[in-house]
Amino acid sequence: MAFFKNQFSNVVEWEEFRDDMIFWKWSNREIKKGSKLIIRSGQDAIFVNNGKIEGIFQEDGEYNIDSEIIPFLSTLKGFKFGFNSGMRVEVLFVNTKEFTVKWGTQNPILIPAPQLPGGMPIRANGTFNFKVNDYVRLIDKIAGMKDSYLVDDIKIRITSVLDQLLMKWISKEGKNMFNLQANAYEIAKGIREDLDMEVMDNGMTITGFQVMSFNYPQEIQDMITKTASHEMIGNLQKYQQVSMTDAMASGKSHGGGTASDMAGMMMGMNIANEMMKNMNANQNQASGGGNSNAPQGGSKPNFCPNCGAKNEGANFCSNCGQKLG
Incomplete structure (x- = not known):
């Protein structure tokens, strides 16, 4: 047989x-x-x-x-x-294809920051790409000992060093901790080069590395959002007024009954009136402010509009008899 x-x-x-x-x-x-x-x-x-x-x-x-x-x-x-x-x-x-793998930090990465003794806890996520490019090294380092090899095996290898590389490239050259997304391309480029060196000996190459987003703790994100909204208003002196108005509009400021609700309404009206006064004042300043010699609230002019003689507060001009008040 x-x-x-x-x-x-x-x-x-x-x-x-x-x-x-x-x-x-x-x-x-x-x-x-x-x-x-x-x-x-x-x-x-x-x-x-x-x-x-x-x-x-x-x-x-x-x-x-x-x-x-x-x-x-x-x-x-x-x-x-x-x-x-x-x-x-x-x-x-x-x-022979190029593999695309999603990655994400399992735990927050504590990035050193002068303002925070314990560091800034940041999470990040994105994708990376890789492919086999050297069969000799692949057989020597991996295939000679294994019958198969999965993408998850490479993912485990990459994520084991990713936290340290994120810390390295985020901290490099004093990146702005509160605006990391603006430096995402530069950070990702540096990480890709380091990861390529990490897998090169296994006969593979990292063809791309992308950071999709950086995520801050919720309280830090709330602070960034509120700061941005105040910057858009353009007048940081109204921080308390805007915060109070936001609280009232969202229902987060609750009163103890009709009296407190009325007080809240009055406070809101006062804030609105104050803002309107400031807006009108700014408009008057922009238009030139008006004639300083014009009567203000019933006061007598300093000079007679008829003959130009100086007036000392009288109702009639002492030179030509023109009525001044």
């Missing part, structure tokens, strides 16, 4: 393909005469013998191993299939 079994051809292909699998190894089986190799789109097939690469095949399609593959293998060109024999060669299938 074994005699006939050894003559049966087999198919060498990626049997357990998954989108999140970086490589998969076809091993511990004989390649027999008449066997076929199937390479699908987005895959490379690497023939390995005793840890050494014999040949790399990148074009997708179906191949006869003994006539189309063996003649091109580096040290196995002289191999001849015997009638009942086979050849033990490992075939490593590699996913």
Whole structure:
């Protein structure tokens, strides 16, 4: 029975393909005469013998191993299939696509800040991209010891050093702790370069790293939002007035009954009147302020409008008799 079994051809292909699998190894089986190799789109097939690469095949399609593959293998060109024999060669299938992985800090990162002795607790999230680019290193460091390798394995490797890299690049050159999003591109660029060095020895490269957002503690975010709203108003002297008005409008300022509600209404009206007075005063200043010699509230003019004689507060001009009051 074994005699006939050894003559049966087999198919060498990626049997357990998954989108999140970086490589998969076809091993511990004989390649027999008449066997076929199937390479699908987005895959490379690497023939390995005793840890050494014999040949790399990148074009997708179906191949006869003994006539189309063996003649091109580096040290196995002289191999001849015997009638009942086979050849033990490992075939490593590699996913050639660029992988995109989401990341996020599991715990807040304490970024040193002069204003906060314990540091500023910040969370961040985004994505990074990577792909295999060096088969020799991949086999030497990983594939020589593993039968498969998943994207999650790389994600664990990346996230284990990501907190330290975020601290490094956020703190570098005194970045504004309250406006990190403005420096997100520069921070991400520095982290990508460091991560590329981290995975280079494993035969991979980081092709992209993005920071989608930085998240502050809620009380810090509330402070930033309120400060921004006051800046938009343009008059920081009205901080208390605006805060009181916001509280009343949102219902967060509750009274103890009709009397307190009326007091609140009166306070709101007073604030509104005060703001209108200030607006009118600003408009008058912008328009030039008016004639300083004009009568103010019934007072007598300093000079007679008829003859120009100086007036000392009399109702009639002492020079021409013009009525002044």
